[in-house]
Amino acid sequence: MAPTVTILFSIGLYWTWAIKAQMATLPRPTLWAVPSPVVHQGADVTLRCQGHLGSDRFQLWKDGELREERNASWELAEFVLRKVDGKRDARNYSCRSGQGPWWSELSEPLVLVVMTDVFPKPMISHSSYYSIMLGDKVTIRCQLSQQAPSQDYTFALLGAESLEPLQLQSPARTWADFSLPSVRAEDSGSYSCIYYRKMAPHNGSHPSKSLELTVHGQLPKPTLLAQPGQVVVSGANLTLWCSRPKLPSLEEVTFSLSKAGTQEPLQHQSSAEPWARFFLPSVRPQDTGSYSCTYRDGRAPARGSELSEALELVVPGSLPKPSLSALPGLVVDPGTHVTLQCRKPPQSPFWRVNFTLLKMGSPQPSQSLSPSGTSADFHLLSVRAQDAGNYSCVYYGRMAPRQVSEPSEVLEIWVTGALPKPSLSAWPGPEVASGANMTLLCWGPSWASKFTLYKEGGEQFLPSTDITQDGAQFFLTAVTPPHSGNYSCSYQFNKNGSLWTQVSDPLQLTVRGTEPSNPLLITLSCVSFFLFLLCLLLLALLCRRSSPMGSLQGSSPRRSLCCPCLPWSTCLPFDSEPPREEILCKEASKDRSREPSDPMAEDPQGVTYAQLNLMTLKKRKTDPKEMPTESPLYATVSLD
Structure with a gap:
């Protein structure tokens, strides 16, 4: 029993530590009131509890007692208090969030103040008798009236519109300085x-009169x-938006x-909104330059803002385009420093110009x-995959009116971590007949130096052959069914001969052959043909053993055929004309003396083979009076 007790005690101790550790890691939630x-x-107020990531249960506590618990998603729960009452609801509130079996600590307490008519309004004033300038120190005083009861109070400085407490003071006197x-x-x-x-219930006065504070x-x-x-083509329309912070003192x-x-x-615009729109129609290269905006108080025009950060606008024009080059190259590894050099052409009329590097998109x-020179070096430090793209540059004169060059030729910068995957296609199609010619095209960037074709599981099938601007072509001549399968390709660039890109998506090729494709059908056909030949051979052997009879007593010879498909005792006559009668074939052992001793000698060609229609055979009794005048032919059937 001792080991069992020890194990159970260890498990209980482990869970106690686990719960304590989990509670220690759950951060305290935040509780605030909306609208204030x-x-x-009698107003409604919503208490919002924001928990940690993964919180799914929330509790609202009032004066240290659990008031409500609910499940909620998005790590946020709302508790609505309807028609608040000064005695019932003006209390201290807190909340906590839970996840699984664990709960966080309680949030910082929130004091809900309900304003009533019991207390008179306070008075508010500030210490400055002159204009308030930036950086000045200002003191705002909130003071009780003489009729206010003498007890402990907390003073709160509020925003006049939001009623949001900005500062709190709990002095021993009847006023507070903020x-x-x-x-x-x-x-x-x-x-x-x-x-x-200070003590619950937290009933309070109505707000004082508003105090307007203006900082000049x-x-x-x-x-x-x-x-x-900021980069637009000549003739396009452009909109510049100037936005300011939202300040209560500005109308x-x-x-x-x-x-x-x-x-x-260039333009002015009055607005009660915190933004303004400036429209520039059909911009020209002369519009290239640095733009900024500012704003002024409509009631005090002398009170203005600082200039915004400069915005550089570029409208490419008709000056000769510059050249752009990249060092160490167009394809680099992540973390490499790349320098893009933009050089002004010699025929440019300007000596001192500004250079701007552009990126497509x-x-x-x-x-x-x-x-100060004729070129500018733009540095891309520690490039990443997102730095890959198409770059160009322009230059423009520093003096007005601004003239701008055309963009340089585009340089495509690749970072090896973001190299494009090649694609593989077949012409005339992925399915051809045996003996046809096929062309496989592996698409890749123009700077790729080598392409390789793979088949079935990535084994190399063909090296690069005819490299074009769009990729490489692989020619397969007189294909046969063994050429069928899944193909893919990859490419290599000059920088590193051992680095290949990821392979393309597989392309399935099918080569149709001329022989039947169903082995079972081939086997059944061969067996049926063999059985047919065997039946014909047996029929020939059996019919070959029948004996033809020559003519008797001058009558025309008749030929007969013994069919193995009928009873062995039945023999059917054969003639070029339809048979007129049926003759029962009997073993003529008694009349052997009257038959020729060697019928084959007299008529060595007397054996005739014919196709027999068994449906025309009928059995009939033989009448002696209707016996034919001509001598019948007999055949001996040997059952040996």
């Missing part, structure tokens, strides 16, 4: 404050985007679009450089 933890009497040590432009907005009881100085910079992209702003090298903004330039 400060609500009016400090903003270094104001920013986004601190501009409307504020209010409340106070509520530059506003946060906007963002400029191009649609459909309407004026957006401005500028281009580097110009004195005045990308809405914006990859890189832009302003070198």
Whole structure:
């Protein structure tokens, strides 16, 4: 019994440790209130509990007691409180999440404040009597009225519109100071404050009057985007979107679009939305350049934002195109540093130009450089599979009006981890007759140096033959059924002679032969033909042993045939005319003396073979009066 007790004790200890370890690894969930933890009497509020990844069970606790438990998906559960009451619902809430048999710790407590008419509104003010500038320190004070009861309260600074608590204070006095040590432009907005009881139920006052706080100085910079992209063809339409942060203090702003090298903004647009759209129809190469945008407060035009980050717009033009080369090559291993050199042609009229590297499929330039020479080196550091693609470059003058070159010839960069799989096809088709000629085409990149054809399981079948721009051709002449099977191919590039790409998808070839393809049918046909020949041979042997009789007493000779398919005692006469009667063939042992001693000697050619229709044979009694006048012919049947 001692070992059993020890094992059970070990198992229980293991599960205790496992549960403790699992609880230690489950993070605490997060609990928040929507629309706010400060609500009016009789309103609805939703408590959302966000658990860890994989959570499927949730519990809501109220003042340390379990209030509700439910299953939920997406690691989130919602608990709705309908028509909240100051006494019943203004409490401390927390939640926890579970997975399997384990539960997490309880979340940080959430205080739900219900505003009632029991407490008078507080007063709000700030310490600055002058204009508030960026970086200034501002103190906002929330103070109780003289009629407020004397007890412990918690003060909360709220956003005037959202009622979301921004700061909390629990002073021993009847007021609280909320400090903003270094104001920013986004601190501009409307504020209010409340106070509520520290102890549950957490009933509170209604919000104070709103306090408008305006921070003068530059506003946060906007963002400029191009649609459909920063590289567009000449004559296309382009839309530039300027978007700003959403600030409570801003109701309407004026957006401005500028281009580097110009004195005045290109366009202005007023908007109450946090964005503006600038339309550039039918862009030309002269529109190439750096663009930026800004915005200003509609009520205080002197208050503006910083410039957005510059957006480089490229519209290729008619200047001679540059050349683009790659070092160390077009095909590189992952992690390799690649340098793309864009060189201006000698006949270009500009000496100092800007170079821009473009990648096909990308809405914006990859890189832009302003070198002092006639070329620019663009570096792709530690390339990965996503760096593979088609690259080109352009150059343009630095002085207005901007003139832009045509794009260079496209360079296709390959990273060995992303080499394309070849494809295999057959001409005239994957199924041909025996003796025909076939051509197999293995498609691959133009820079591939060697192709190989494989058959049945990857064994090499043919090396590369005729390499074209589209791949390599393999010629199979006078194919036969053994050529049937599954074929695939691969290619090799110059960089590494031992590295081959993955093989293509298999292609099944079928060569139709002339001989029958069904072995069972061949066997049955041979057996049937052999049996037919055997029957004919037996028939010939049996019929050969019948004896023809010569003519008797001057009558015309008659020939007879003994058929082995009938009883051995029946013999049928044969004549060129249809038979007029049936003659019973009997053994003529008594009349042997009257028969010629050697009938074969008299008529050596008297044996005749004929085909017999057995359906015409009938049995009939012989009448002596109707006996023929001519002598009958007899044949002796030997059963030896």
